Every structure is written in C-alpha cells, then in structure tokens.
Amino acid sequence: MCPVSVIDLRALESDPHAILADLRRTRPVAWVEELGAFVVTRRDLALTVLRDDATFTVDDPRFTTGRVLGASMLSTDGDEHARRRAPFARPFRLAAVRKRHAASVRAEVARLLTAMPPDGPVDLRERLTAPLAAATMVDALALDAPVSEVLAIYETIAAAVSGLAMGAQPPSAAADAMTRLARLVARPAELADTAVLLFGGIETTDGMIANALLHVLAAPGVALAVLDDEALLANAVEESLRLEPAAATIDRYTTCRVLLGGVRIPRRSLVTVSVAAANRDPETFPDPDRFDPHRANARLHLAFAQGPHVCLGMHLARLEAHVALGETLRRFPHLRLDPDLPSVPRGLVFRKPSSLSVLLRAPAGS
Numbered sequence: 001m002c003p004v005s006v007i008d009l010r011a012l013e014s015d016p017h018a019i020l021a022d023l024r025r026t027r028p029v030a031w032v033e034e035l036g037a038f039v040v041t042r043r044d045l046a047l048t049v050l051r052d053d054a055t056f057t058v059d060d061p062r063f064t065t066g067r068v069l070g071a072s073m074l075s076t077d078g079d080e081h082a083r084r085r086a087p088f089a090r091p092f093r094l095a096a097v098r099k100r101h102a103a104s105v106r107a108e109v110a111r112l113l114t115a116m117p118p119d120g121p122v123d124l125r126e127r128l129t130a131p132l133a134a135a136t137m138v139d140a141l142a143l144d145a146p147v148s149e150v151l152a153i154y155e156t157i158a159a160a161v162s163g164l165a166m167g168a169q170p171p172s173a174a175a176d177a178m179t180r181l182a183r184l185v186a187r188p189a190e191l192a193d194t195a196v197l198l199f200g201g202i203e204t205t206d207g208m209i210a211n212a213l214l215h216v217l218a219a220p221g222v223a224l225a226v227l228d229d230e231a232l233l234a235n236a237v238e239e240s241l242r243l244e245p246a247a248a249t250i251d252r253y254t255t256c257r258v259l260l261g262g263v264r265i266p267r268r269s270l271v272t273v274s275v276a277a278a279n280r281d282p283e284t285f286p287d288p289d290r291f292d293p294h295r296a297n298a299r300l301h302l303a304f305a306q307g308p309h310v311c312l313g314m315h316l317a318r319l320e321a322h323v324a325l326g327e328t329l330r331r332f333p334h335l336r337l338d339p340d341l342p343s344v345p346r347g348l349v350f351r352k353p354s355s356l357s358v359l360l361r362a363p364a365g366s
C-alpha cells in the first residue's frame with residue numbers, strides 16, 4: 001500500500017513550502033490523489049528520476065506541452081530527443097551566449113530602464129522582466145515580428161498548456177497561434193522545438209528575474225551589497241532560483257514498475273518531481289527556508305533540472321538576470337518594494353508574483 005496524501009491544491013498554489021516540507025519529511029514519494037501523481041520531494045530521489053530517462057520518460061500522450069505543441073525535444077527521449085536538441089546545443093553554450101547576447105541584453109535593459117515613468121509605483125514585471133524575456137527570445141530565435149505580436153502568440157500557447165494541466169481541452173486558438181508562429185520562423189529546426197524555446201525562454205525567465213528582484217529587495221542590505229560584487233550578485237540569483245524556482249515541478253512517466261524511495265510505483269504512472277521541495281531539502285541546504293545570498297552551495301539547486309532534459313537556455317536566462325538586476329539596482333539606488341502592494345510568488349507549476357510593484361526613486365525632499 002503506497003502512502004496517500006490529501007492536499008489542498010489552492011494552498012499548494014499560494015504557499016506550498018510548508019506542505020512540501022511535511023511531505024518530504026514523512027512521505028518523500030507520495031501518491032497525491034488531487035494531482036493524480038506520485039510526488040517526489042527529496043532532492044536525491046528527484047535526481048534519480050531526472051537522470052534516468054529509460055525509467056522515467058517524457059514520452060507519453062498525457063504530457064501537456066506535447067498535446068499543445070506536438071512532439072518536441074521536451075516530449076521525446078533517446079535518439080529522437082538528441083536529434084531535436086542538437087541544432088540548439090552550440091548557440092546556447094555559455095561562450096556563444098555571451099558573445100551573441102551580452103550587448104543586446106544590456107541595450108534592451110538600458111532601453112527599458114530609460115523608459116520608466118518619472119514617479120509613482122512601477123510594476124517591474126510589466127516594465128522590465130516580461131518585455132526583456134520576450135525581446136531576448138525574439139532576438140535569439142530571429143523571429144521576424146514585433147515583440148508584441150510574439151507575446152500574443154506566446155500567451156495563447158501558455159494559456160492552452162496551463163488549461164490542460166487543470167484538465168481542459170486544447171483550444172483551437174492554440175493551433176492558430178502555432179500557425180502564426182510558423183510564419184515567423186526561419187526554419188533550421190522543427191516548429192515545435194522553436195515553440196518550446198519560446199515558451200521556456202519567456203515564462204520562466206520573466207519569473208526567474210522577478211523572483212530574484214523580489215528576494216534581493218526584501219532582504220535588508222542585500223541590494224547594496226550585490227551592487228559592488230558581481231560574484232555575490234550571481235550567487236544571489238542562484239539562491240533565489242533555489243528558494244523559488246520559476247518552474248516548480250517537472251513531470252515524468254514510468255516505463256516499468258519501479259521502486260523509488262521504498263514506494264512501489266506502477267508502470268505508466270505520472271511522477272511529479274517537486275523542484276521547489278528538492279531545493280529546500282535540509283540534507284543539502286541547511287536552514288533551507290532562509291534567503292542567504294552567501295550560501296556556498298546555492299548552485300546545487302535543481303531549478304534548471306538535470307539529466308538529458310537539463311535546461312537549454314540556462315546560460316541565456318542567467319545572463320538576462322545578472323544584467324537586469326545589476327543595471328536596475330545601479331540606475332535606481334533608492335529602489336524599494338512598494339509597501340502598499342506586496343508581491344508574493346504564486347502558482348502550482350510556474351511560480352512568480354503576479355506583479356512586482358516598486359518605488360524607483362527617493363521620496364521628494366528626503
């Protein structure tokens with residue numbers, strides 16, 4: 001008999017960490033009826049799942065992204081996966097990303113910061129993190145369209161994927177969005193793979209930068225400390241990825257019966273790796289709920305996954321986050337969170353604040 005957990009999904013969406021900590025302590029592999037999944041919350045077991053694509057595959061007809069986009073590198077394993085990922089491997093390596101994107105990301109961040117309004121609260125998701133992530137992917141994929149058009153396509157696809165995760169059917173609007181995307185893409189690779197990059201590159205990077213700004217601004221003295229210390233700024237971004245990974249869960253399907261953490265999992269079961277839980281496993285991260293920009297092993301987080309599907313865009317996402325944080329803090333030394341509109345990350349799969357309201361300048365007369 002496997003351990004069964006009853007979970008309030010709304011609580012899991014708004015404040016999952018206490019629930020996940022309880023699961024990790026008592027049932028690190030637990031059948032959660034409300035999700036229809038075996039949820040894995042311990043970091044070592046999460047790694048076992050992510051590294052073994054022969055036992056824990058993405059290749060299953062229930063896979064939500066696959067149902068909206070069609071087969072892509074995200075929904076295939078083995079040779080087919082390698083074939084689809086190969087065209088992107090070289091341009092997304094660290095050195096290639098720096099060479100190709102450092103100047104354009106810097107220019108885009110400068111443009112967005114210059115366009116900030118002169119006073120009043122500003123939503124940094126709307127004015128910085130979302131448009132930066134979108135513009136960077138339009139540039140990276142050489143899409144022949146204004147950022148606003150690409151964002152509209154992206155939002156239709158994202159809504160369809162989220163709807164499916166909540167049990168809805170893929171809407172016809174998603175197919176139309178894919179047709180519109182097909183017209184914009186110069187084709188070195190397959191359309192579904194380009195759509196996966198677009199999706200991965202916008203949603204999660206927007207969330208990653210918003211969460212990092214939120215963590216840095218909420219911790220006393222950290223904004224000032226990271227200003228003069230690039231290494232500390234980079235580590236603060238890793239610590240933020242650990243504490244609130246923008247993609248909080250990763251789904252796999254078992255290809256055979258398997259014993260994981262002492263729990264028998266039948267063949268063709270959904271196994272959901274909780275990255276959010278693995279990233280706060282106290283075996284690896286002492287005092288795991290604390291945001292500590294100096295944490296020596298922050299980079300051991302699993303926010304970019306591990307194994308064959310490890311995030312292709314992590315170097316580009318990090319570059320965007322480092323430049324966005326550094327330049328914003330430099331340009332606005334009085335930057336602080338808006339006390340009247342608190343920002344809190346939320347979401348079951350993708351976690352970020354719905355808005356990030358800040359005050360950019362010192363109050364008049366101060």
Ligand code: HEM
Pocket residue numbers: 058073074075085196197198200201202204205208241245246247250251303304305308309310311312313314316317
């Ligand atoms: C420039 C930005 C990004 C791009 C272009 C990008 C692209 C991709 C692609 C193409 C994959 C699929 C790789 C494969 O299946 O072989 C992937 C996987 C993944 N990415 Fe990213 N990504 C970006 C940013 C991010 C960010 C900011 C996060 C989280 C903080 C993230 C988390 C993940 C995770 C968890 C996976 C594994 C998904 C799975 O195995 O099911 N990505 N990414």
